[in-house]
Amino acid sequence: MFWTDTHCHLNHPDLLSEWEAVVARAQQGGVQRFVVVGYDLESSQRAVQLAEQHPSLYATVGIHPHDAAQWNPATHQQLAELCQHPRVVAIGEIGLDFYRDLSPREVQYEAFHAQMTLAQTLQLPVVIHCREAYDPLLEVLAQYPSVRGVLHCFSGTETHARRGLELGYWLGIGGVITFRSAESLRAIVRETPRDRIVLETDAPYLAPHPYRGKRNEPAYIPLIAQQLAALWEMPLDALAELTERNVRQLFPRITHAP
Numbered sequence: 001m002f003w004t005d006t007h008c009h010l011n012h013p014d015l016l017s018e019w020e021a022v023v024a025r026a027q028q029g030g031v032q033r034f035v036v037v038g039y040d041l042e043s044s045q046r047a048v049q050l051a052e053q054h055p056s057l058y059a060t061v062g063i064h065p066h067d068a069a070q071w072n073p074a075t076h077q078q079l080a081e082l083c084q085h086p087r088v089v090a091i092g093e094i095g096l097d098f099y100r101d102l103s104p105r106e107v108q109y110e111a112f113h114a115q116m117t118l119a120q121t122l123q124l125p126v127v128i129h130c131r132e133a134y135d136p137l138l139e140v141l142a143q144y145p146s147v148r149g150v151l152h153c154f155s156g157t158e159t160h161a162r163r164g165l166e167l168g169y170w171l172g173i174g175g176v177i178t179f180r181s182a183e184s185l186r187a188i189v190r191e192t193p194r195d196r197i198v199l200e201t202d203a204p205y206l207a208p209h210p211y212r213g214k215r216n217e218p219a220y221i222p223l224i225a226q227q228l229a230a231l232w233e234m235p236l237d238a239l240a241e242l243t244e245r246n247v248r249q250l251f252p253r254i255t256h257a258p
Contacts (some may be wrong), residue, residue: 001240003225004033004247004254005218007093007127007152007172007200010057011036011046014204014215019050022203023057026218030240032056034218035251037093037127037152039064041075044082051087058254060090060127063111068103071111076118083122089251091119092127093152096140099132109140116144125149125250128169134160141167150250153202154185161188165196170250172200175208175216178227190231198246199224 005026010019023034036051037060038044044061051059061082063071082088094115096108103111119126126149130137134156141147141164151164152172161171171192176182189197199221201207207216208223229239248254 001030001237002033002244003029003031003199003221003240004035004244005031005201005203005221006035006150006198006247006250007037007174008034008203008218009037009039009043009205010034010050010203010218011038011043012204015217016046020054022217022219023054026221027056029219029222031218031221033247033254034058035060035089038062039093040067040070041078044079048082048085048088051085058087058089058251059085060092061088062092062094062115062127064093064129065095065097065108065112066100066102068108068111071107071114076114079115080118080122083118083124086253088124089253090125090127090149091115091122092149093129094126095129096133096137097129097131098136112140116140116147119147119149120144125252127152127172129153131155138163138167141169148250150198152200153206154188157184158188158191161192165193170196170198170246172198173224173228174200174202175206175212175220175224177224177231178208179212180209186227186231189228194232194242195246195249197228197243198250199228199243
């Protein structure tokens with residue numbers, strides 16, 4: 001079976017020093033493709049550098065709402081240039097975070113709109129971060145009807161999921177789906193169209209059961225897949241084929257297996 005981790009942070013300090021070993025462990029379990037997601041300018045540049053070093057790695061570039069205060073014309077130009085790299089498959093992670101509010105909300109909006117406009121101009125998908133802000137975030141997404149993307153680590157309501165799907169977005173499903181407390185998420189995923197789900201870890205964060213609370217790794221994608229296969233009552237190999245088709249639909253710059 002062939003799996004893709006559509007959202008991991010091999011560029012994060014917790015994984016960067018041993019990223020090659022992390023990739024090797026994941027490959028032993030069938031995880032053969034990795035999307036390394038940027039969250040500020042430095043991590044975006046590092047994601048591209050990693051993707052240049054390994055044929056299984058792709059990158060996204062973007063400014064996370066936590067780091068929106070670093071948004072300026074120079075950052076915009078540097079991101080636009082990074083987007084021209086053939087290993088860059090999306091802009092992200094971008095969005096709104098009203099839970100921690102580490103950047104002022106008006107600054108979050110400014111960076112979010114600017115990066116959505118960039119995605120629209122370059123015809124690239126987006127990787128969306130959202131926490132405690134689904135209603136205003138979906139209002140922003142609706143202003144860019146030609147842009148598609150993924151609602152990373154989806155944690156909204158059934159209404160939010162339905163609206164996101166209407167706008168052409170996929171749901172990114174990770175380790176949270178294995179948590180005992182996540183029955184509402186499992187109920188949403190159970191009813192989500194099967195062509196609109198992709199798998200992710202968000203490593204080094206949000207490790208699935210039974211590793212909850214420990215460092216997450218892309219090697220745990222099969223645990224997430226097993227939970228999804230059980231929800232959908234389908235064989236694991238069929239789920240692998242399905243989710244790989246979804247990956248290629250979401251990220252057109254990913255055209256084949258490495």
